[in-house]
Amino acid sequence: MLKRWIIPLVLCMPAAAFAQESPYFVTYDHHMEEPGNLEIEISSSTDIPRAGQRFYFAPWTEFEYGVTARWTAEVYLEGQSTWRDSTLFTGWRIENRFRALKREHWINPVLYLEYENINEADLIQKEIEGGAPDIRSPNSALRGAKDHELETKLILSSDVHDWNVAGNFIAAKNFSQDEGVEFGYSVGFSHPLATLASGSNCRFCRENFSAGAEAYGGLGSTLNFGLNDTAHYVAPVAAWLVSDNMTLRVSPGFGLTRQSSSMLFRFGLSYEIQGVGDRLARLFKGRP
């Protein structure tokens, strides 16, 4: 009974932790969560639809935990609300990222493995693989179609003169439907607005901001490889370190094909809690 209350309290206890995140929403770089730290992020995707498409708001909550210095695990809870339709929980996913090399190199590979248990109404578009997501059909027609999907990514990332350049290559297999293996991509670059830290605890100085751009989209599948009927976006990205443990990210994405939304606005607020692993270990091992 005691632990039932203590665990959430321990996990929610605020503690200073450096939460400067990369500004990307879709592209992953090689920087991992610090070991034992938990980052909680609330994000959303909102579209400006083209003719015939639906206007939706798709929020998700992300729990990112640094298992080791080279292994980060995440859990997502996802939903969406469609204008003049309905609001629903669309599913969850678990992902793991493994940094392949111990040291920094010109190109740093990271292996990514994810399991998704979502339905076809899911619209967070955390990544795009295969064809375009269905943003024309009503939720009632989509919510019944389940996707049990295994997704892999090869993440290649490089830091050159304070620029980060990253590319992700996606392959996903949906075990619920015969869609073949679907492919997708995302690429991005970013740079901090200042590279020297000031001595003051300013919040609006340039060192707390980073900006860049990313592009992402689908590449079809083994059944229909190529750019036909795929969605693609190009999106400026920006991040602001609001406080030592909080980062705000924004990104307006511009749809490049008819299957894309006209625009896709993304917003994210993350909060990092340090030492969660140690606290849990103490709790369950009874250490002082």
Added chain:
Amino acid sequence: MMHRIILSASVILGILGILVAENPTYVPDATWHAPDTAAARLNPLATRPGAVRGGKKLFLRNCAECHGQDGTGMAKKHSANFYLSVVQEQSDGALFWKITNGNADRGMPSFSKLPELERWQLVLYLRMLNQQPLSSTR
């Protein structure tokens, strides 16, 4: 059936992750050496002592969690004490390389996400620790 297997594997992976998350007992890693070319690099901020104030801020944000607010290390984390000669005798370039690359085997993450000059600011601050009494860093 397949998705149940995948789900089970994911959950086991997650639990395993939490179990192995602790840092191992600290023992100085004899294999953790900066390459000669990296160790020979000079701190470009060496002539800008004012930058150390930013270094202190970065230290408190990024390093204090494991090395303590005063840099003396934390027994429970088995982290290094920056006042020790085994740390201070290393070159600026070697410290910069270690901050940049981390030592994943011993639980130290890479801080390459920080801009280069900020990592040099951290080196500047580590040097300053050795030049002042402990109480003034607190």
